[in-house]
Amino acid sequence: xxxxxxxxxxxxxxxxxxxxxxxxxxxxxxxxxxxxxxxxxxxxxxxxxxxxxxxxxxxxxxxxxxxxxxxxxxxxxxxxxxxxxxxxxxxxxxxxxxxxxxxxxxxxxxxxxx
Numbered sequence: 001x002x003x004x005x006x007x008x009x010x011x012x013x014x015x016x017x018x019x020x021x022x023x024x025x026x027x028x029x030x031x032x033x034x035x036x037x038x039x040x041x042x043x044x045x046x047x048x049x050x051x052x053x054x055x056x057x058x059x060x061x062x063x064x065x066x067x068x069x070x071x072x073x074x075x076x077x078x079x080x081x082x083x084x085x086x087x088x089x090x091x092x093x094x095x096x097x098x099x100x101x102x103x104x105x106x107x108x109x110x111x112x113x114x
Contacts, residue, residue, distance in 0.1 A: 019113035045110030057097025
C-alpha cells in the first residue's frame with residue numbers, strides 16, 4: 001500500500017473531524033445538479049441533515065432507504081444547485097461507482113465514529 005498524504009496527528013484528526021452514523025430516511029433524484037447525485041435526508045438521532053451524494057451508479061433509491069451510512073457532520077454546508085448539503089456521506093470507488101461506507105451491524109443513529 002502506498003500512502004500519498006503526509007502523516008497527521010491522530011488526536012488532532014479526531015478533534016477536527018466529527019463522523020457519525022446516520023440512517024437515510026428520504027431519497028430524491030436531483031436532476032438540477034451537474035453531476036448525477038441524490039438528495040438525501042439522513043437521521044442522526046437528534047436531528048436530520050441533508051446531503052447531496054453521488055451514489056446513483058450503484059444504488060436505486062429504494063436500496064438506500066433505511067441504510068446506515070458513515071457521514072462527516074461538521075464540514076459546514078455546501079450549496080449544490082441551490083440545495084444545501086449539510087453532511088458528507090463517506091464512500092469508496094467500487095467497480096460500478098461509489099459505494100457508501102456503513103457499519104457491520106446496526107447501531108443507534110448519531111453514534112460517533114472514532
